[in-house]
Amino acid sequence: MSKPIVLRLGDVLFAQKVWDQFEEVAEVVTIDETVSREEFFKLLKDPKCKASQAKVITHTVQSLPNVGKWDKEVADHLPDSVIAVCHNGAGYDQIEVEHFNKRHIQVSNTPKLVNHATADTHTFLVLGALRNYSYGYRNFMAGKWPELGEDAGGPFGHDPEGKVVGILGFGNIGHSIAKRLRPHLFSKIIYYNRKRLPAEEEDGCEWVPLDELLATADVISVSLPLNPATRHFVNAETFKKMKDGVVIVNTARGAVIDERALVDALKSGKVRSAGLDVFEYEPQVTKELMEMPQVLGLPHMGTHTIESRQNMEEFVIANARSAAEKGKVLSIVPELKDEDWVKKL
C-alpha cells in the first residue's frame, strides 16, 4: 500500500528527527516557505507534483509573507485528497477556518504548548511596563546615562503590590499569566471572558463584567485570540472606560487592539505605558508607537524558545500523523469541534 502524502510547507528548525521517523510511514513532500502564492497553487494542481495528492498539509507562519492568508482562494485550490491542515502555532488567525469547514478539511493548532513561554514574556512586559524600564533602557543604550543622570532619565515606575490586574481572555495562556503574576503580590487578579468559568477553573481569579474590569484594572493583560469577533476589541471607546494611567500589555495578537487608538491613548496619558509583543501590522510597527519611550516592545518573541518551538513542531507532526493514519487530527480548532462532519470522524 502506498504511503499517505504529507505536504510540508515551511522549514523544520528543531524536529527533524521526528520528521525522519514520520517518513517511515508517510511520504513527505517539502515545499519551501519562499514559494509564491501562484507557484503554490500551480504545484497543487500539477499531477506530476506529489503535492497534488496530499492528504495532510503542515503549515507555519513563515510562509505567510509569500503564500499569504489561508483564505477561500487557498481552501478552493486544495486538492480533494486533503483532509487536514496542521498549523504550527496556538493562534491561527492566518487561516480563515470557515472556508476549510465548507470543504470538510480539518484545521489543527498547537494549544497549551505555548503557555509557559508566552506567559513568561507577558510577565516580563507587565513588570517592565509598570517600572518604565523602556525609558531607562533606551537612554542607556543610546549612551545618554552620563548626561541624563539618575536612571538615565527614566521616570519613577510603580510596584505591583496593591495593583489590580485585569486579564481579557482567560484561556490557557491567561491562566498561565495569572499563575506567574500572583507571586508579584498584585492585590487582585480579575478576568473577563464572555462566559464565567466554573469556580474550580478560576484559579483564585475573579470574573467581572467587561466594563468593571476596564474601570478598575491598573494593568490590563490582553490574552484574547484574534478572530472577527475580537478584532479591535480594545478600541477608542474601551480606552475611555479605563482608569487614567492604566498599563496595557498584549502578547496575543496586535489587531485585538486598535493600534491607532492605542497611540492616541498613549499620547494623551490615558495609557501610561504599554508592553507589546504583537502589533497590528507586524512586521511593520506604527512609527509613532515605536518611538514612544513609554512602549516596551518586542518583535513577537512570545514563544521564541528552543523548548517551546521544538514541542510545537513535534506536536504538528503528531497532528499530521494522527490525520494520516487515523483520519483525525489531535487538536482540532474550537470552531470546528461541534460540526456534524467532525463528530462523525
Ligand SMILES: O=CC(=O)O
Ligand atoms: O504567536 C504564537 C502562536 O500563535 O503560537
